[in-house]
Every structure is written in structure tokens, then in C-alpha cells.
Amino acid sequence: MAEQEKAKSPKRIPVVRTLKLSEDGTRGVFIGKRCRNCHEYLMGNPVFCLNCSSQEFDSVEFSTEGILRTYTVIYVPPPGWKGDVPYILGSVELPEGLEVTTEIIDCPKEALKVGMKMKLVMKVGGQDAEGNELIVHKWQPVNQGVKK
Amino acid sequence: MSAKPAREVVVAGIGLHPFGRFPERSIESMAGRAVLEALKDAGLTYPQIQAAYFGHVYFHGMSMGEGILGSLGLTGIPIYNVENACSSSSTAFEMAYWAVAAGVYDIVLTFGAEKVPRGPVSVTPEASPARLLGTDHMMASYALRARRYMEEFGAPVEAFAHVAEKAHRNAVHNPYAQFQKIFTMQEILGSRMIADPLTLYQCCPTSDGASAAIICARNVASKYKLNEKRLVGIAGMGIKTSAFEDRNGEHIITLRTAKEAYEMAGLGPKDIDVVQVHDAATNAGIFQLEGLELVERGKGWVAELEGQTEINGKIPTNTDGGLQAMGHPLGATGIRMLHELVTQLRGEAGARQVANAKIGIAENSGAGEVCTVIILKK
Secondary structure, eight states, X not given: OHHHHHHHSOOEEESSTTEEEOTTSSOEEEEEEEXXXXXXXXXXXXXXXXXXXXOOEEEEEOOSEEEEEEEEEEXXXXXXXXXXXXXXXXXXXXXXXXXXXXXXXXXXXGGOOTTOEEEEEEEEEEEOTTSOEEEEEEEEETTTTTOO | OOOOOSSOEEEEEXXXXXXXXXXXXXXXXXXXXXXXXXXXXXXXXXXXXXXXXXXXXXXXXXXXXXHHHTTTXXXXXXXXXXXXXXXXXXHHHHHHHHHHHTTSOSEEEEEEEEXXXXXXXXXXXXXXXXXXXXXXXXXXXXXXHHHHHHHHHOOOHHHHHHHHHHHHHHHTTOTTOSOOSOOOHHHHHHSOEEETXXXXXXXXXXXXXXXXXEEEEGGGTTTTTOOGXXXXXXXXXXXXXXXXXXXXXXXXXXXXXXXXHHHHHTOOGGGOOEEEOOOSBHHHHHHHHHHTTSSOTTOHHHHHHHTTTSTTSSSOBOTTOHHHHHOBOHHHHHHHHHHHHHHHHHTOOGGGOOTTOOEEEEEEEETTTEEEEEEEEO
């Protein structure tokens, strides 16, 4: 019976394994490691530090806000893209020093500005064969919503 | 950490199959034609080839090199199939070089061929999560770099468009090019937007095509009755992949690769007479000049607009039309660049000849990332 119940409510599964979702699946955070030797931050669950090959790490959760470093507006999407066209891609630098590139939402392209603050939000990107919701991460301007 | 060859190696022959769209032709027939042209150019026959290194990306069945060369003769030679994204054939060339330099073989064939499917090029397989994120988009990654560069150095989009405009002007004189006509700045900037600021005519086409080069140890040239006057020396090379320091989108990989190639050749940026760079998107045609230290970082766009990269300029670049006008059959592009350098250094480039070209450099980028830099010297 428990199994049947589970089958009814679709699970929310992040498409990238470096993302950890909250219990209700509405919020997400990037998880990773900080190298104990060189102190660099790494996404996910590396076995070796990509900088110094150390295997000694502390687990970390990354900041969910960062600074927009560059962007592009895509008019011809790659095969497999299921979202709107055109759409915006942006590279956001986290305080930990890494950049994360993904779609920017809720931002008219005229308002895009390198240096603006962005925050991480979760959206449903598609479904898998079992009907589970595939969760993708997006960037959204921090001041979005203030105007409304 | 530049390596020292045990003996000198030269390019003895070069060949190309025109780049473009040839739906009626098989990859075997295209590659075969480029190889036969290279053999003829060197004055050699296939049975004289001691090993072959074949660069390609798309999979048309196993052991493609064997399939292609099998129709030229079953001589039983070792055939190495090399995949390294858009740097596949330059990687094959470097492997072939070291085998000859080390004395494993005297005469080696190195070639590349591709039939690229239509549409945008993706790096990941169809089921990859990157497809749902919308980030697996080759031109988007170039566009992200373009915007970063514009912000940092104040470059106008016209500087990027000029890379394509110049490439097309050069390719008018190249019978092997996919496009052999003039594109105006207005046509380039006014074409359909792909990934802002890159319009369609700032993104190289994907193509069918093949390229080949035969290299040999200089000390066997007379034994094989090669025409000494047409031999072109291989002076230096480097190959690098992404390092930790490259992770935020800067193009440090080319700097590291070029440094190795210059060191091996005992040459520097000031010695270079003719240049080939991987202008898959127009902005890369500028960044890579900076990566090769031919211009100062952030000043490449100025050099481009000033005409320094023209055939009669200070740093003649992509004299055959580059990826923008030649087209880009991924696995064939690396050796195509060397084909142009050899043609230039022999003084056989006709209307697109760079005066007194003695030393040339070719930079070939691939996803991964990979970067190869090869220096040839007459």
C-alpha cells in the first residue's frame, strides 16, 4: 500500500547530482567539498581535489546568491531544449569562487547587466518516464519581485 | 616542459577534399581523395606509407581509418584512430610527429575527415541533463565569452563581425572553401541572431570535408626522392587540456599551449609571419591571437579593426578563410590549418599569398577542452 501511495505523488528529482533539494522540493542548494589542503571549493562529491589531488575534504553547501559575470540571449536553442525561445543564459560567480552557468528567468533582456546580483531558484524542467518531475536550477535577479 | 625531438621532421605532402556539403559522397571517398592528393603532392605512393593517424569525431562504425585506407591497399600498416573533438586531426598530427621524431617510423600519413550532421553541435549525449538546462550549446559558450570580453575591454561587436568579413574576403581566392564569396559587414551583423551577440554569419558552418598531410624525417627525404625545396619543417608544437585555473571561462589554455610550442621551436610571437586560429565563432578569432601572444590581452579587437590581421597586415590570420569561410568538418579542421600554412610557406598561395612568409603558427581548439598549437618553418 505504501508503494502505491508513493507511485501517486511524483518525486522531484534534480537533473544535476550536485543539487540538494529541500524536503518539499521547492528550494535547492549546490553541495560540494572544500579541500583541506588547498582550500579550493569543488562542486559535487569529488574523490580528488581538482586543484591539488588531495583526498581530504570538508562538506559544504554553496551560497545561493552570486554576481552575474556574463550572459547571452539564445535565439536558436540546442536540440533537446524544452523551454521558451529566446531564453537567457548567464554565468554567475558564487562567493566561493566558482561560476555556475544556467538560464536566467524573470528578467527582461534589456535589464541584463553584468555585475547584477542573482539568486538560485528551482523549476520543473521536464518529466522522466515514471512521471517524476525533473528539477532544474535557474538564476533570478535578487531584486526581482520588488517592482511588482 | 617542452620536449626535444630526436631528429628533424618535415611535412612532405598535403591534400584536401573541398569543404562544404556533399550528401552524395561518403566519408571514405572524401578522405581517400585528400590522401591521394597528399601522396601526389609528395610524389609518393601509398605502399611507401609506414603508419597512419586518423582524426575524426562522429562515429560511422569502428576502425574508420582502416575502412578508409583499405581501398588504397592492404599494406598491413598500423592505423591509429584519434578522437579529440575539433582538435582531432591536429592531435593525430602531433602523435604522428612524435612517432617519426622518435624514429619509430620514417614516413607517416596523418589525415582527418568528417561528415557533420546538420544543426547545432552538442557535446553531451541526447539524454544528458545539460539538454534540459539549455547549456549544451557550442555557440552559447562562445557568446558568453564574447560578452565577458566586450564588458572587460570595451570591444564593439563590429570587431567580431570583422573576423568573418575578412575571412570571406580571403576565401574568395580559395577553391577549397565552403563559401567563396564576399559577405558585407551589414550582411554579417544583420543575419539571424543565434546567441547574442553572435549572429548566424559569426558562427562557422558545419561541413563535410577531409584533409591529409604526409610527414617524414628530413634525413630520409633524399632516399624517397622528395623535392627538398617544397619540404616544410615542423618546428614546435604543444597540446594541453583544461586546467583548474581555466575553470571560469578565461582562455588561459591557449597561452599555456603556445608557450610550450614557442619554447620547443626556439621562437616567439615576433617571429610569426602567418597565423591560423580556430574561429568557430568570430570572437574566438580575436581571443586566440591574444592566447598566442601575437597581440596584448584585450587589444586583439583593436588589431582586428586596424587591419593588422589582413593578408598584408602585421599578423596575417586565417588567410584561407578560417572556419568561418572554409567551413568546419570537425575532425578535418586541424590538418586543414596546416595545409594552409604549408601552402603559404611554400609560396604557393596565389592571390592570398603572404609576402615572404617563413614561419607559420596554427591554433586548433576542441571541446574538452583541448588546445593544440603547431609551428611550421620553411
